[in-house]
Amino acid sequence: MAALVGQFLTGHFPTRAYLHRFGHSPSPVCEACGDMDTREHMLLDCMRWAFHRQRLHEELRVTWPHYLRGERPLPSWSWDFLVGSSVGRLWLGKFLSAVRPRWQMLDQFHCTSSMEDSPEESD
Numbered sequence: 001m002a003a004l005v006g007q008f009l010t011g012h013f014p015t016r017a018y019l020h021r022f023g024h025s026p027s028p029v030c031e032a033c034g035d036m037d038t039r040e041h042m043l044l045d046c047m048r049w050a051f052h053r054q055r056l057h058e059e060l061r062v063t064w065p066h067y068l069r070g071e072r073p074l075p076s077w078s079w080d081f082l083v084g085s086s087v088g089r090l091w092l093g094k095f096l097s098a099v100r101p102r103w104q105m106l107d108q109f110h111c112t113s114s115m116e117d118s119p120e121e122s123d
């Protein structure tokens with residue numbers, strides 16, 4: 001999970017926009033939404049992950065008093081919270097772990113249909 005978060009934070013995260021930049025995806029656009037498939041899109045907007053986003057935000061609401069003893073108001077599911085705070089990164093990790101299997105499956109399907117050699121994991 002830490003590796004996933006690290007990849008995400010440094011920008012080396014295989015969204016379509018990222019893969020497209022290096023010629024590994026025919027399009028940088030999310031097939032589900034028609035928007036650019038960036039990290040922000042995946043984390044905040046993409047309809048494919050709406051369920052996970054909602055579930056984790058609900059979990060955050062329930063467990064938030066345990067963090068910082070509830071001294072701060074419940075954070076929103078925002079880029080600043082998820083990327084810019086240590087507690088937020090915990091939720092970022094949960095989100096990435098939850099969506100990774102499905103998202104990898106979709107991307108592999110996408111890649112193998114357009115590339116001869118199957119892409120290797122580069123961790």
Ligand SMILES: [Zn+2]
Binds near residue numbers: 048
């Ligand atoms: Zn999308």
